[in-house]
Amino acid sequence: MATMTVTPKNKPKKVALKGMMENVMEQFNSASDQIELHPNIRKILAITNNEIVVNFPVKMDDGTVEIFTGYRVQHNNALGPYKGGLRYHPTVDIDAARALAMWMTWKTSLAGLPYGGGKGGIKLDPSKYSQAELERITRRFTFALADNIGPEHDIPAPDVNTNSQTMAWMADTYMSTRPPAERTANQHVVTGKPEGSGGLEGRDxxxxxxxxxxxxxxxxxxxxxxxxxxxxxxxxxxxxxxxxxxxxxxxxxxxxxxxxxxxxxxxxxxxxxxxxxxxxxxxxxxxxxxxxxxxxxxxxxxxxxxxxxxxxxxxxxxxxxxxxxxxxxxxxxxxxxxxxxxxxxxxxxxxxxxxxxxxNSGGVIASYFEWLQNRNGEIWNLDDVMTKLDKKMKHSFDRVCAFAKAESTDLRTAAFCLAIQRIEKAYIQRGIFP
The missing domain is CATH 3.40.50.720 (NAD(P)-binding Rossmann-like Domain)
Structure with missing residues (x-):
């Protein structure tokens, strides 16, 4: 459990803070109780599907080699490919990635997207590295992830301390590992790319x-x-x-x-x-x-x-x-x-x-628009993007408010209930293999 030191009235004391995983599980359990989620489906959603940890070497500008640890957690894909950001930050670890991946599952479900949830990143402080070093780190991380990501399997996006340039490096590295005939067809392996590299106008x-x-x-x-x-x-x-x-x-x-x-x-x-x-x-x-x-x-x-x-x-x-x-x-x-x-x-x-x-679901909704744009060989203009985003977010907001009012609960519990119910419905309709 993480700790934080505070000094009210000049008297230091230590306050125990719940970790992100504890928080997301408490939120999940509260919503599951509210909707009386089927116990078998509850067991499935309480754990992650896959957890990838990669350690990889990268040569620095001065010729030395550093070893980096990267993570990608894939929580659930009942509704579609895993979707979620990659962050570069000293706080990145497996527990944080698990919690963030679960939140992505609920976020994509609530937004009505054909996605599941994933999250990850690299444990590092990007301010300590040059642009050239960050490029090599990103490309080596992408290569280390190998077939654990893909445009119909797991689609990363920018997050804390990553941006469109990071995604351009990832897309280029991934496409370079594909057979020549498949390279351009894999452009939507990541979203949040620069507009000149298949990115969506307005994604920023x-x-x-x-x-x-x-x-x-x-x-x-x-x-x-x-x-x-x-x-x-x-x-x-x-x-x-x-x-x-x-x-x-x-x-x-x-x-x-x-x-x-x-x-x-x-x-x-x-x-x-x-x-x-x-x-x-x-x-x-x-x-x-x-x-x-x-x-x-x-x-x-x-x-x-x-x-x-x-x-x-x-x-x-x-x-x-x-x-x-x-x-x-x-x-x-x-x-x-x-x-x-x-x-x-x-x-x-x-x-x-x-x-x-x-x-904050506007980001993943726009990522979905970019994914569609690449997949269908289209180019969407800014006005269309903002209009579609406005409409989709208003629909989600109204549904959450209506549920909260009907059930006399808070907006977070309402949002979780709606998200989990959509996934529950998919499992009930499809059944569980075998």
Missing amino acids: RATGYGVFLNIKFWAEKKNESLKGKKFIVQGFGNVGYWASHFLEKEGAKLVAVQDASGSIRNANGLKVADVFNYAQINDGRILGFPEAFDLDDENFFSTECDICIPAALGNQITVENAPNIKAQLIAEGANGPTNVDGEKILLDRGITIIPDILC
Whole structure:
């Protein structure tokens, strides 16, 4: 079990935090109880199908060799090929990959996609490696995965610290290992590629746009406008930036941002483009932005606001900071940012949580569009992509809200119930081999 040290009132103490796997299993079991999931299907969904661990050597720029450990966990493929991101981060391990793969299964099911769930990555800090080294690491990892991925089997995508360039290297490496006649037919082995390499126009903003849409749907359901709403964002990468961009266009006001470099705030509002541009020329760091005050990291979540968007890593909102959150709404841009114990406090306080498997599903929906585009030899324009994304996310949001109201439960439990029921139906209809 992970631990975190905090120092309230200058008195240090150690607080045990549930791991991501414990959180996802508690969420799964709660939803399974709610819908009285068939015990045999419950046994199947409680475990992963496959867990791939690869150790591989890569030559560094100085001629030395480093050994890296990579993971790919394939949770369930009852509805279709495994689908999910690859992240490059020091926290990557087999337990994290298991939890994230399970969340992907529920996310793709809830979105109505013909996919299952997978996740993985490499345990490393990418800031310590050159671009050339990261390319060699990525290509060697792709080669090590070999036939464990494929356009009709397991389709990776970008995640934390990976991007369209990473996916281009993966696609090229994978296609290079195929027979010449099959290479172009395997372009959709990964999604999130650059547009010039078969990527989807608008894929870069899809996850953040989906977060924004869910917030917009929430406001509309309350007959409220987003104009003048104050919001804070943890993580200012693709997801946090684009969610902020679209919220600002609706008249909402960004008042605090946190990333790995630190936290900044301005009660009068921060211009999203200015913060983004500052980070671009400062190695991705927001700390030191001249039109903001520095903020202690431990006080970030207690900032006065209407909306809080955790869009960084998992296990960020816990029993330690949940009592101090001022927001009316938590919109989960990251996967698993709110742990189970923290969530109980938020719900008891009447704070609404739009769960990750609904809130940030715009990315995997757009990945599905890219996969279709490649598979069918089509090119979709941005307007079509955004219109289709809007429609699909509204359908999911309405279904989750309707279930939550009918069953008198919270949005996360409702989302899990709907996702699990779809998979249960597939197993009941098909049976279990042999």
